Amino acid sequence: MTSVSYGDLAHSFLLRRQSVASKTEMQFLQAEVVTGISRDITAKVRGDVVPLTGLDSTVQRLAGYETLAREQLLVTGAMQSALNTVHDLSSNLAEFLVGISLGVSETRVAAAAATARSNLETVVSALNTRFGDRSIFSGMATSAPAMTDANTLLNAAQTVVAGLTSAQDIETALATWFNSPTGFEATIYQGGPPLAPFIVSAGEEANMNITALDPGIKITLQGLTMAALLDRGLLAGQTEERQRVSNRAGASLLQSNTDRAYLTGRLGAIEAQIEDAAARNSAEATSLRIVRNDITNVDPYEVAARLQDNQAQLEKIYTLTARMTRLSLMDYL
Numbered sequence: 001m002t003s004v005s006y007g008d009l010a011h012s013f014l015l016r017r018q019s020v021a022s023k024t025e026m027q028f029l030q031a032e033v034v035t036g037i038s039r040d041i042t043a044k045v046r047g048d049v050v051p052l053t054g055l056d057s058t059v060q061r062l063a064g065y066e067t068l069a070r071e072q073l074l075v076t077g078a079m080q081s082a083l084n085t086v087h088d089l090s091s092n093l094a095e096f097l098v099g100i101s102l103g104v105s106e107t108r109v110a111a112a113a114a115t116a117r118s119n120l121e122t123v124v125s126a127l128n129t130r131f132g133d134r135s136i137f138s139g140m141a142t143s144a145p146a147m148t149d150a151n152t153l154l155n156a157a158q159t160v161v162a163g164l165t166s167a168q169d170i171e172t173a174l175a176t177w178f179n180s181p182t183g184f185e186a187t188i189y190q191g192g193p194p195l196a197p198f199i200v201s202a203g204e205e206a207n208m209n210i211t212a213l214d215p216g217i218k219i220t221l222q223g224l225t226m227a228a229l230l231d232r233g234l235l236a237g238q239t240e241e242r243q244r245v246s247n248r249a250g251a252s253l254l255q256s257n258t259d260r261a262y263l264t265g266r267l268g269a270i271e272a273q274i275e276d277a278a279a280r281n282s283a284e285a286t287s288l289r290i291v292r293n294d295i296t297n298v299d300p301y302e303v304a305a306r307l308q309d310n311q312a313q314l315e316k317i318y319t320l321t322a323r324m325t326r327l328s329l330m331d332y333l
């Protein structure tokens with residue numbers, strides 16, 4: 001039988017090659033021990049990476065839903081804060097206005113009117129709240145304020161009621177103007193149509209369709225505007241009729257409590273829907289990550305055993321190399 005032998009130089013190169021291979025293998029095994037993930041996922045799944053690709057795609061989609069949900073919850077939180085401001089100012093003013101009865105002094109009417117004008121300015125500012133670069137009550141026209149400033153609103157309303165001499169006529173004229181497409185919506189509202197529904201999870205959409213044109217907001221603005229016009233001299237010299245305007249404005253604001261509560265409830269329902277969807281998405285993403293880990297993770301005991309075998313092999317190579325080259329300390333001395 002013919003045998004093949006290697007010279008010293010060939011043996012040296014062979015041992016060096018085996019040493020490099022063992023060191024490389026040791027690095028891979030150490031990485032698997034630390035991360036718990038196979039270094040060759042394709043080999044681990046026997047070349048069938050379709051399930052992994054599907055899992056990764058679904059997890060990324062769920063992550064997108066999660067990002068959108070976080071952003072939308074911040075927006076709805078800002079909207080709730082603005083609506084709370086509107087409600088608090090309107091409710092407090094309503095009690096003040098309704099308390100003005102016939103026979104009270106003009107000074108009290110004037111004080112209520114001044115408060116109404118100040119509250120109107122604050123309410124308009126709240127409705128023009130921006131979250132980042134987005135106007136939250138402007139619908140699709142997110143770059144534009146929801147409505148003009150309070151002075152512009154009062155100027156337009158003053159034109160609407162010009163020449164009217166009774167509280168009832170003034171209230172009717174303002175109600176018509178606020179609800180007409182050619183009135184408040186065309187001249188004061190600066191936003192666009194409501195936002196389109198957005199996806200919160202697979203097959204589920206949330207409808208964030210609240211704008212400054214919502215009936216609960218418009219009727220509140222109507223009551224505030226009616227009372228604030230008194231601060232601009234509406235029905236000057238007609239104390240009793242000014243008192244009636246105050247009463248009607250207060251009654252309108254009290255009646256609008258229900259509309260504002262309904263609006264706040266709608267927004268709360270949207271928030272709850274987004275939160276529930278986010279929780280389901282998070283749970284699904286966690287489950288999918290566990291499944292993926294089960295596919296790609298390695299058995300730590302098996303890897304540890306292979307690492308130990310590799311270390312033993314590398315030690316043998318070092319021993320053989322030392323014997324061949326006689327690199328012992330005694331020989332060196």
